[in-house]
Amino acid sequence: MAFLTLFITVLLFGVLNGGGLYEEIVVAPVWSESPPASFALIQAPNGLSLTSFWILFHIAANILLIIALVINWQHRKRRNYLLIVLGLYMVIRGATFAYFAPEIIAFENTPAQGPFSPEFAARAKLWTTLSWLRTIGEIGIYILLLLAVIQPGKRDDI
DSSP: OHHHHHHHHHHHHHHHHHHHHHIIIIIHHHHTSSTTGGGGGGSTTTSOOHHHHHHHHHHHHHHHHHHHHHHTTTSHHHHHHHHHHHHHHHHHHHHIIIIIHHHHHHHHHSOSOSSOOHHHHHHHHHHHHHHHHHHHHHHHHHHHHHHHHTSOOOOOOO
């Protein structure tokens, strides 16, 4: 059961990384290209919903990461990797709630009509640049999870 929960956690974070890379490479360059008109790509009712995917998968990731940590607690090496993952994940989630989510919500709620806005262009550029740092951190989390999953399944002294 310990390996299975950790393996499922790795798979889930793999999906999150795939979604993150897709958003960084394909979606973000388009919605940030010429604001506010380009914001239409991420606005209801016809735009992409960035929140539906992320909320669902991050809730699942939070739950599975905690379950994997609890079930693998007696496996010292796995536990240590998972504690580092949890710490890094909390830092990234904190940055998301403090900056990324409020800013993308502001972009989603900005009318897409009107002339090019240098202010919105600068904000969108900053968002996309910083988001790459977040994605790199999430790839680091994935690597740490892979290192955890290859650790032997024997129980160590706590």
